[in-house]
Amino acid sequence: xxxxxxxxxxxxxxxxxxxxxxxxxxxxxxxxxxxxxxxxxxxxxxxxxxxxxxxxxxxxxxxxxxxxxxxxxxxxxxxxxxxxxxxxxxxxxxxxxxxxxxxxxxxxxxxxxxxxxxxxxxxxxxxxxxxxxxxxxxxxxxxxxxxxxxxxxxxxxxxxxxxxxxxxxxxxxxxxxxxxxxxxxxxxxxxxxxxxxxxxxxxxxxxxxxxxxxxxxxxxxxxxxxxxxxxxxxxxxxxxxxxxxxxxxxxxxxxxxxxxxxxxxxxxxxxxxxxxxxxxxxxxxxxxxxxxxxxxxxxxxxxxxxxxxxxxxxxxxxxxxxxxxxxxxxxxxxxxxxxxxxxxxxxxxxxxxxxxxxxxxxxxxxxxxxxxxxxxxxxxxxxxxxxxxxxxxxxxxxxxxxxxxxxxxxxxxxxxxxxxxxxxxxxxxxxxxxxxxxxxxxxxxxxxxxxxxxxxxxxxxxxxxxxxxxxxxxxxxxxx
Numbered sequence: 001x002x003x004x005x006x007x008x009x010x011x012x013x014x015x016x017x018x019x020x021x022x023x024x025x026x027x028x029x030x031x032x033x034x035x036x037x038x039x040x041x042x043x044x045x046x047x048x049x050x051x052x053x054x055x056x057x058x059x060x061x062x063x064x065x066x067x068x069x070x071x072x073x074x075x076x077x078x079x080x081x082x083x084x085x086x087x088x089x090x091x092x093x094x095x096x097x098x099x100x101x102x103x104x105x106x107x108x109x110x111x112x113x114x115x116x117x118x119x120x121x122x123x124x125x126x127x128x129x130x131x132x133x134x135x136x137x138x139x140x141x142x143x144x145x146x147x148x149x150x151x152x153x154x155x156x157x158x159x160x161x162x163x164x165x166x167x168x169x170x171x172x173x174x175x176x177x178x179x180x181x182x183x184x185x186x187x188x189x190x191x192x193x194x195x196x197x198x199x200x201x202x203x204x205x206x207x208x209x210x211x212x213x214x215x216x217x218x219x220x221x222x223x224x225x226x227x228x229x230x231x232x233x234x235x236x237x238x239x240x241x242x243x244x245x246x247x248x249x250x251x252x253x254x255x256x257x258x259x260x261x262x263x264x265x266x267x268x269x270x271x272x273x274x275x276x277x278x279x280x281x282x283x284x285x286x287x288x289x290x291x292x293x294x295x296x297x298x299x300x301x302x303x304x305x306x307x308x309x310x311x312x313x314x315x316x317x318x319x320x321x322x323x324x325x326x327x328x329x330x331x332x333x334x335x336x337x338x339x340x341x342x343x344x345x346x347x348x349x350x351x352x353x354x355x356x357x358x359x360x361x362x363x364x365x366x367x368x369x370x371x372x373x374x375x376x377x378x379x380x381x382x383x384x385x386x387x388x389x390x391x392x393x394x395x396x397x398x399x400x401x402x403x404x405x406x407x408x409x410x411x412x413x414x415x416x417x418x419x420x421x422x423x424x425x426x427x428x429x430x431x432x433x434x435x436x437x438x439x440x441x442x443x444x445x446x447x448x449x450x451x452x453x454x455x456x457x458x459x460x461x462x463x464x465x466x467x468x469x470x471x472x473x474x475x476x477x478x479x480x
Contacts, residue, residue, distance in 0.1 A: 021118040022070045023061060031239040032058040034228050036077035039198055042235035043188065046216040047202045049239035055202040059171050060104035062200070063088065064116040066169055067150060069143030078196060083146035084168035087184065089153040091174050093131040096154050100173055101135055105150070123147065155180050166191050171200045175212050214420065224416060279397060279425045279433055279441070282404045288419070291412040294319045294330055299455030302352055303389065303447035304359040305439045306374050309336040313343050314439035315357075316418060317350055318447050320455045327403065327448065329411045332418050332440060340374055344381035353382050356454035358389040358446045387454065389446035393433065396445035403448060418444070 019025065028036060035047050035058055049055040065071055066084050088105065090096045102108040106122075107115030121141045128136035140148040153161055155176050162183040170184045181201075188197025205213060216236040217225055225231045227238050280287075294300070299320040307313045317331040331350055335343065344352075363374040375386055390396065403409035411418060418440040425441050427433055 017118070017120060020114065021068065021121060023065055023072060023116075026061050026072065028058065028061075029054065029243055031237050031243045033076070034237050035059075035235075036062055036075070038230050038235040038237075039077040041230045041233070043197065043233040044185070044199045044216065044235070045201070046213075046234075046236035047200070047239070048205060048213065048216075048236055049202070049243075050241055051204055053239040053241060053243055055204075055239060056099070056104060056173050059173070059200045059202045060100070060116055063150070063169055063171050064105065067117065067140045067142070067148040068121055069148075078198070080168065080196070082144055083142040083148040085166070086148065086150045087153055087162075087167050087170045087187070088150055089155060089162075089170075089172050089176070089180075089184075091154065092156045093128070093134050093154040095174075096152050097131060097134045101152060106135060106138070117150075128152075159183050162187070166195065167197065168195075169198050169200070171202070173202050175201075175203045175205075175210060178211055181212060181215075210424070218416075218420065279427060280401055280404055280422065282401070284419075284423070286407055287404050287409060287411055288413050289328070289410045291330065291414050294328065295321075296459075297457060298322070299457060300351070300355050301447065301451040301455040302347075302350075302355055302357045303443040303445075303451055304347075304357050304363075304378075304386070305442045305446070306360055306363050307336065307439060312336045312439055313338065314417075314443050315347060315350075315352070316415075316440055316443035316447060317352075317355075318451060318455070320452060325408055327409045327452065329409070329415060329418060329444065329447070331412075332415045334417050334440065340377035341381045344378055344383050348382055351458070353384070354456075354458055356385040356387065356451070356456060357383065358387050358450040358454065360442065360446065361388040361391050363388075385454075387450065389450040391446070392449075393445070396449045397433070400445055400448050409448065415440075 031047075031049075032054060035045060038045055039062070047055040047058060062077065063086055065075070066078075066080050067086060069080065069083075071079055088096070088100055090100055101115075102111075102113075105115050105117050107113050107119075117138065117140060123139040123141055125138040126136045128134040135152055137149060137151045140150065142148045159177075159179045162180055164187065166189070167184075167187040170188060172181065172184065176184075181199075185199055188199055190197060201212075201216075216234050217227075219225060219232070225234065225236070227236055229235070299322060300318065301320070302315055302317045305314045312334040313336070315333040316329050317333075319328045319330050320326070321328070333343075333346055333350060335346065347353075359375065378386060400409065411422070413419070421437050421440045424437050425433075
């Protein structure tokens with residue numbers, strides 16, 4: 001049949017079908033385009049974004065393009081020449097069905113909304129047991145003449161459901177348990193020549209800085225990876241409402257009025273939330289600042305938490321702007337498997353030998369077989385001005401939190417280890433602070449609880465301003 005034999009109505013329908021099956025409706029915004037392009041080099045990609053930013057849509061379009069082989073002329077991402085085997089999964093089968101299947105991949109027939117996979121290219125599909133309407137697998141006609149498959153799964157099915165043969169592409173929507181992610185990653189490993197496997201994770205960071213986010217954003221040496229750049233075959237991009245040109249300003253403002261600051265950072269900007277369950281539910285933008293040269297006349301002190309391995313010995317250095325009662329955490333130190341003498345050398349390089357320091361009171365306990373304690377060893381090594389800190393945990397947390405809420409405590413953005421712990425510092429279901437990954441947080445607490453009155457300058461005679469004696473109840477009192 002040629003075009004002259006097709007009615008005008010049929011021709012319009014054919015054009016629409018071609019338009020849809022070749023994804024000509026898709027106009028990615030810059031962050032989505034970055035995500036696609038990174039697929040050429042990155043095996044693992046994370047789209048970390050707020051709600052309504054097009055993160056799931058972005059990955060779903062790419063998966064659909066790969067499944068059909070119908071690439072846009074200006075497609076800058078990876079191109080498969082052959083049919084592909086794909087997994088798509090979310091938190092539960094209900095979430096996979098209602099969001100990934102009905103909203104994106106397959107559409108909702110009852111609502112008359114089409115899916116990203118053109119229905120005319122779906123050769124067959126099977127349904128899973130237990131959840132009404134849950135599609136288990138679809139077979140898709142690929143441009144090459146072969147058949148691609150997409151199987152739908154959910155994290156609550158357990159790790160075993162993610163074992164199996166190799167997969168070209170796996171799209172995980174919202175954060176998976178780590179064991180599920182690692183099992184999926186194994187499925188994308190090359191087992192033959194010219195095999196290209198890729199992982200795509202799309203999520204809104206509602207539960208703080210998690211291990212999964214750190215997997216993408218931080219290297220093993222605690223150095224940060226830069227967003228938007230492929231590094232060691234990993235890539236992540238952060239998108240906010242402002243990156244989505246199709247989201248009306250009126251709708252943004254409506255949502256903003258209904259959310260607290262820390263919720264907005266996650267839901268609007270894609271920044272890991274310090275909200276529900278976090279020890280310090282304060283927006284990170286309110287408690288961090290760019291580093292600057294600390295004035296010599298500001299008082300300084302430090303806090304020390306003892307460790308060995310795997311727990312580090314940690315220290316945080318503070319400066320006190322007394323005129324404005326502002327505390328700045330401006331430097332940090334952390335290391336494992338070193339003796340007190342070795343730690344002392346590094347601490348003195350940061351001027352700990354002339355500052356006053358406060359420490360975990362447990363350091364006063366005698367060491368086995370020696371009769372000495374950790375504090376004595378540090379004093380012998382040159383860190384002489386050490387005092388035990390007040391270690392009342394909840395009181396200390398509330399005192400730190402009050403300073404954060406009043407914006408009287410700032411942390412330099414260069415303190416990567418401290419901020420990493422802050423983002424993960426949380427409570428369990430019973431409200432108890434979780435142990436582990438809390439050594440720099442302990443230092444913050446020790447410093448705020450006990451270090452402020454001990455703050456001093458390097459040359460007190462030069463910077464300390466003499467205080468006039470005051471007459472009080474018949475006695476002359478001088479403040480020191």
